Amino acid sequence: MNPILPTSTVGSLPKPSWLAQPETLWAPWKLQGDELIEGKQDALRIATKEQRDRGIDIVSDGEQTRQHFVTTFIEHLDGVDFSRRETVRIRNRYDASVPTVVGPVSRSKPVFAEDAACLRQQTDQPIKWALPGPMTMIDTLYDGHYKSREKLAWEFATILNQEARDLQAAGIDIIQFDEPAFNVYFDEMRDWGVATLERAAEGLRAETAVHICYGYGIKANTDWKASLGSEWRQYEESFPLLQQSTIDIVSLESHNSNVPTDLIELLRGKKVMLGAIDVANQTIETPDEVADTLRNALRFVDADKLLPSTNCGMAPFPREVALAKLSALSAGTGIVREELSGTPS
């Protein structure tokens, strides 16, 4: 049984230096073949243990077995040619050379089920697994086949649903879809984005979450954030739709961001995974800062629906920074738990 305010991370954690170059986003692997498979699973075991040692309640794989949160999944699908590259604009923010959709997309076998089963073996605590959302997937590809973002998104939604069912069968309790694209493409989100997300989550027994953020602390993202002004109201577009949706949990940025806290009210009734840890800044939050962020949010979300978390993944951090931030998250959450239970600290 979970405590009140169960803590979790959004997803990625730094990888060990023997597996991939530290402090580098999407770093290539240092091992190959069977050594790589064993190395990834060892890293997953370490990441799981570190989370548990630092008091994290809902444990994830730290994305130790993946190079990239979107493309590692797509690499395992048919219909996408990684040797044919086109340059496209990612979330209207930066140009990237991306693979091409050359035919019907499909999934011939489960992608992450074995890794998820490995995670399940590590702990009896609730476990969470992140997949990219349909709209974020199409935004990292050049579509030379369907010639329709919507059509491709529906195809990916079907594939994601197959994958989510396999993850559920492997023992995953919470399946999270990462949809940073929901902070950018508001018209498409309204027209078919939320519908394709619901399709991806259809019929699952596992709880479902959607993570919407302003991205990792890389320059293209911090420049974009600087252009958004003193109040970030992007969530105002997605939250009312998600409040009406079948998705159980919404994961959002809060600490050190310019998101007005009262926007959380738009999600009333849903569980809220709240970012109480900044991923764009290496300064370790104090437990009191974390507690303040949580108290602020509790004005707009019921305590039994609040899940303290990080703003986004922590892959680009030095390991000790990420781990210290996990400890701060747990300690800050502990303060608020005691306040809620009426026990003096």
Ligand SMILES: [Zn+2]
């Ligand atoms: Zn994120």
